[in-house]
Every structure is written in structure tokens, then in C-alpha cells.
Amino acid sequence: MRDIVTFDSEPAEGTINFSIGQPSADLLPIELVRRASETFFNKAQSIELNYGVVEGDGRFLDSLAGFLTEGYGSDARTENLFVTGGNSQGLDMVSTVFAKSGDTVFVEEPSFFLAFQIFRDHGLKIVGIPMDEDGPCIDALNRELKSHKPAFFYTIPSYQNPSGRCTTEPRRREIVDLASKHDFLVVADEVYQLLSYYDSPPIAYGTMTDKGNVISLGSFSKILAPGLRVGWIQTSVALKKRLLASGFANSGGCISHFSSHIVRQTINDGSLKLHIESLRRAYRDRLEAMDGALKKHFSDIAEWTPPKGGYFFWLRFNQSVDTTPLRNMAPELATGFQDGAVFSSKDQLHNYLRVSFAHYRDDDIYEGISRIRSVFDRFGNEKHDRQLLAQR
Numbered sequence: 407m408r409d410i411v412t413f414d415s416e417p418a419e420g421t422i423n424f425s426i427g428q429p430s431a432d433l434l435p436i437e438l439v440r441r442a443s444e445t446f447f448n449k450a451q452s453i454e455l456n457y458g459v460v461e462g463d464g465r466f467l468d469s470l471a472g473f474l475t476e477g478y479g480s481d482a483r484t485e486n487l488f489v490t491g492g493n494s495q496g497l498d499m500v501s502t503v504f505a506k507s508g509d510t511v512f513v514e515e516p517s518f519f520l521a522f523q524i525f526r527d528h529g530l531k532i533v534g535i536p537m538d539e540d541g542p543c544i545d546a547l548n549r550e551l552k553s554h555k556p557a558f559f560y561t562i563p564s565y566q567n568p569s570g571r572c573t574t575e576p577r578r579r580e581i582v583d584l585a586s587k588h589d590f591l592v593v594a595d596e597v598y599q600l601l602s603y604y605d606s607p608p609i610a611y612g613t614m615t616d617k618g619n620v621i622s623l624g625s626f627s628k629i630l631a632p633g634l635r636v637g638w639i640q641t642s643v644a645l646k647k648r649l650l651a652s653g654f655a656n657s658g659g660c661i662s663h664f665s666s667h668i669v670r671q672t673i674n675d676g677s678l679k680l681h682i683e684s685l686r687r688a689y690r691d692r693l694e695a696m697d698g699a700l701k702k703h704f705s706d707i708a709e710w711t712p713p714k715g716g717y718f719f720w721l722r723f724n725q726s727v728d729t730t731p732l733r734n735m736a737p738e739l740a741t742g743f744q745d746g747a748v749f750s751s752k753d754q755l756h757n758y759l760r761v762s763f764a765h766y767r768d769d770d771i772y773e774g775i776s777r778i779r780s781v782f783d784r785f786g787n788e789k790h791d792r793q794l795l796a797q798r
């Protein structure tokens with residue numbers, strides 16, 4: 407695993423960089439947020455600018471519970487909800503409250519590289535659990551449980567970053583049962599749960615909190631706007647109490663009080679729901695454009711399963727391919743992607759790469775994927791050549 411991998415934000419002028427896992431400007435609903443803010447300010451009292459209740463403003467939690475009941479298709483209750491500043495902050499807080507330095511956490515192999523960095527900030531040891539088409543492998547989990555007692559298992563169950571896969575419902579239930587048996591927590595990062603473009607994904611972990619060992623992290627970053635920094639934790643009352651007792655929450659009040667008022671308006675006036683529907687249409691078009699471009703330019707050298715939601719395609723190459731040096735060469739051809747190795751907790755997956763279709767429209771997607779193919783054609787033998795040179 408590399409030391410620190412930062413995430414790419416705005417690409418250089420003229421560059422089409424598919425390592426960016428963020429919405430493009432045209433999908434950020436500035437008018438919707440402006441209207442919601444105006445409605446809020448027209449009625450707001452000065453008290454709304456105070457710290458706010460630690461778990462979240464009751465009016466926001468009620469709206470959020472309604473939103474999740476509809477979105478997850480199962481009754482969500484206010485008492486199980488806690489406001490966060492998004493899933494990154496939520497994950498950091500979970501690492502503070504439910505683990506201590508030196509503890510082990512299990513992650514999927516592959517998994518989200520920025521989560522690795524959060525765990526490392528807390529001095530946590532990371533153990534990767536391989537995945538198959540149905541999600542994390544239970545055999546591998548059982549094997550690792552013989553030599554480790556994890557504080558928690560971090561999973562991205564729907565439209566996983568980077569693989570795009572969904573863990574099946576039976577596999578999710580098996581994982582919760584294993585967590586009960588071996589006394590660890592399941593920390594589910596459900597940031598893509600509501601970004602489905604065809605069928606609904608399997609049931610959210612947020613609906614499985616009754617056994618008291620599931621923490622579901624949700625976020626408005628991918629369905630509204632990352633800059634608002636609003637998310638939530640859905641968990642049992644007992645685990646929520648532990649979050650409420652944290653020094654950070656006690657000192658700072660609600661973690662995202664002001665922005666949560668704006669999000670509340672968008673839920674209550676129905677604009678968020680309409681926005682998510684339009685995002686689904688836009689992302690589905692982009693996904694299909696990327697699949698078409700990949701079929702044209704990569705079908706002879708890579709394999710992939712088109713995702714049905716989320717942001718990402720995950721391409722697998724022949725074992726001899728190393729995408730890390732290629733990633734470093736990509737800016738020369740004004741393009742970019744994430745190499746597979748950053749998603750590995752064991753410095754593996756060098757023959758994979760991740761591309762996001764969220765940040766670009768169709769034309770750029772076609773052009774950018776053709777540029778990546780040129781990167782492979784032009785620099786693809788470099789590793790091989792370097793090995794030959796070293797042997798001379």
C-alpha cells in the first residue's frame with residue numbers, strides 16, 4: 407500500500423481525468439440549494455445559528471427518517487440517526503469511538519484508498535478480505551477471524567468503490583451473523599446505496615441495525631452536493647449513545663448543524679427526490695457511454711462487468727500489466743485514471759484500474775477512454791523494457 411494517495415480534484419485544462427470521483431459542475435444543483443437556503447432564511451430565527459443538538463436537529467432527523475424510510479424501503483427511526491459531516495468524517499469518528507490504536511480492522515480487497523488513510527491516522531492495522539461476485543468471501547473472513555479480532559469490518563456494500571459490485575443480501579446477512587458470533591462491528595459505507603440506475607440494490611445495512619452490531623454511514627455528497635458536508639450514521643440506540651458521548655461531539659454540538667437545515671428543506675419540498683431521479687438518468691447515460699467507449703478501445707486487453715449504479719468501472723488486465731507506471735504517464739496524454747494498487751491493502755491488484763464516469767459528458771468520455779488506450783499502446787511495454795534493460 408502506498409503511503410499517502412490524495413484524491414484528484416479539478417483536472418488541468420484540456421485534461422480528461424477519470425480518476426476524479428466527483429460530480430461535474432452541471433450536476434451540482436446550485437439553484438435547488440439557493441431556493442432551499444432562501445426558504446430557510448425567510449423563516450430562520452437566530453437560534454438556528456447556535457451549535458445545535460449533538461445528534462442533529464430534531465426537525466432534520468424527522469425529515470431524514472422519512473427520506474430513508476422511502477429510499478431504503480424500510481421504517482427508519484429518528485432515535486437511530488446521528489448527523490455527520492459526511493462519510494469521511496463519520497468513518498473518522500467511528501474509528502475514534504469504536505477502535506483504539508493498534509486494533510485491527512478488516513476491509514474488502516479492493517477497497518476505498520482514502521478509508522485506508524483514515525484507519526492509518528488512527529493507528530489501525532488493516533487486513534484485506536478478498537471478494538467474489540457476491541461480495542466479501544465468507545471463507546476468507548472465517549480464516550482471518552482465526553488469527554485476528556477486528557474492531558470492525560469496513561464494507562462498501564452497494565456499487566463498491568472501486569469494483570462497482572453489490573454484495574448480495576444473503577452475503578450481507580451472513581456477515582452480520584458472523585459479526586454477532588465473533589463480536590465485531592460491521593461498518594457499512596452506503597454512500598452509493600441510492601445511486602442505482604437500473605434495479606434497486608440489495609437491502610441497505612441501515613435497515614439491519616436491530617442486532618446492535620451494524621453502523622451504516624450515509625451521505626448527501628453523492629446525491630446532493632459534497633460541499634454541504636452533511637451525512638448521517640444509522641445505528642442501534644446503544645451504539646449511538648457511544649457516539650453522543652464522544653468529546654468531539656460534546657464540544658462541538660451538531661457536526662453539520664447549519665447545512666442540515668438546507669438539506670432539510672430539499673427533502674421537505676421534494677426537490678431532492680426529483681434531483682436524485684435526474685442524477686440517475688444522467689449517470690446512467692454516462693455509464694453506458696463509458697461502457698461503449700471501453701468496448702471499442704479495451705475489449706481486446708481488459709475485462710470488466712458494467713456496474714449498475716455508483717460511479718466506477720473496474721478493469722482487469724493480464725497479470726503482466728502494471729497500471730501504476732501507466733497512471734503516472736497518463737498526464738502526458740492529457741488523461742488520467744486510478745491504478746489498481748491504491749485500492750489494495752496488500753500492494754496487490756497492480757493489473758487493475760478504476761475509471762469514474764461521474765465527472766464527464768459522453769463526448770469527453772469517448773475521447774478520454776481513447777486517450778487511455780493510447781497510454782497503454784505507447785507506454786504499456788515500459789515495465790517489460792525496463793526489466794530487459796536492467797538485465798543487460
Ligand SMILES: Cc1ncc(COP(=O)(O)O)c(C=O)c1O
Nearest residue numbers: 427492493494518567597625627
Ligand atoms: C466509498 C466512499 N466513501 C466515502 C466517500 C466520501 O464521502 P463523503 O463525501 O460523504 O465524506 C466516497 C467518495 O468518493 C466514497 O467513494
